[in-house]
Amino acid sequence: MSKETQDTSVEIMGRIYQIKCPEEDVPSLRRAAEYLQEKMRNMRETGVLSVDRVAVITALNIVHQLLTLEQNKNQDLQLINQRLSVLHNKVEEALFEPGQMEFQSAE
Secondary structure (H helix, E strand, O other): OOOOEEEEEEEEOOEEEEEEEEHHHHHHHHHHHHHHHHHHHHHHHOOOOOHHHHHHHHHHHHHHHHHHHHHHHHHHHHHHHHHHHHHHHHHHHHHOOOOOOOOOOOO
16 A cells, blocks of 8 residues: 655745655645754754754754653553553452351341
């Protein structure tokens, strides 16, 4: 099953780039280009003049943000799993606690 690709142009720092991507990913690509454009513009305002240097520093900052978010997500998942395990154990104890399953005869 092949996806239809589309030539899409995005402008970043005054340069136009032609990019092939699946049609359904075009809106996401445009948002990514806008995000990159904004970050690079902010970096340039700090005094960095070379477009190549702006691109590399911006890329490093974005990757650092991504890796930090990924690490935080993994820590959060680990904490959630620990809490679920504690809750599971409490439920198991409550269900199988001695005396909980006693039946009284109808005599």
